[in-house]
């Protein structure tokens with residue numbers, strides 16, 4: 001067997017500040033929606049594996065919450081911790097920034113990455129939005145001075161620009177190894193978890209500016225029956241008035257959230273879904289480590 005035929009497999013950490021497009025990149029690399037996305041920062045709250053298997057390589061992408069400042073709150077600390085610990089647990093890091101910005105939050109992430117032993121590939125995302133393309137080369141030059149990146153690539157996760165190139169680049173840095181996962185497995189998460197995430201995505205998108213920061217979804221029941229899958233989910237908020245925001249006038253918002261979620265979950269499981277949603281209040285859960293843990297915000301990779 002020569003070198004070229006040896007199989008490669010390894011973990012790829014997607015790291016960057018909130019909203020740079022980490023989850024979008026994961027979904028587009030895999031070709032399927034595993035990780036929820038939105039225009040709001042701090043959409044991703046859990047480490048999620050996305051697995052892509054080709055004839056030569058198995059990529060195990062690790063999507064992480066965006067690293068951000070002001071991390072005094074328990075939820076915020078949890079998010080930063082999940083991202084920071086991933087950096088040291090992977091074979092290669094893809095550091096995402098947006099074309100052509102580099103702000104204080106990016107700088108903070110970069111400082112952390114300098115302490116990491118594995119190669120760091122810089123992905124300059126959202127190049128589709130760049131009106132003045134001439135700004136790209138000076139930006140690459142400027143970024144390259146900040147750190148010795150293994151490679152630098154402009155990409156667009158959303159518009160699929162340069163994704164085969166970044167895939168090839170990542171593969172170079174993965175160790176020779178047999179695949180870790182079955183070739184048809186695309187994530188380590190259960191459908192139950194993905195269903196809760198889909199509901200959270202619809203909440204994020206439908207509530208826009210009114211979205212309570214500390215809102216979470218818990219699946220109380222997930223029961224496959226003959227004709228359909230029965231799902232009961234609770235949307236946890238922290239205050240009574242937030243309940244009204246989620247439910248909306250005459251329950252219209254909750255209905256819309258339910259309909260959109262049900263369609264996406266049905267697509268995911270390829271079957272009929274009966275979804276029931278409740279909104280409940282649990283004060284202060286997001287700043288309480290124990291409550292966070294009970295709602296699935298635990299530090300294990302497979303929480």
Ligand SMILES: Nc1nc2c(ncn2[C@@H]2O[C@H](COP(=O)(O)OP(=O)(O)OP(=O)(O)O)[C@@H](O)[C@H]2O)c(=O)[nH]1
Pocket residue numbers: 016017018019020021022023024025036037038039040041042043044045064065066067125126127128129155156157158159
């Ligand atoms: N125009 C454009 N928009 C993009 C691109 N990649 C991502 N976006 C948009 O940027 C927003 C944030 O994307 P996400 O993938 O949720 O970002 P994230 O880095 O995972 O964010 P957090 O989970 O909050 O850390 C969404 O509205 C995406 O549609 C891109 O290549 N081009």
Ligand SMILES: [Mg+2]
Pocket residue numbers: 022023024035036037043044063064065066
């Ligand atoms: Mg994300």
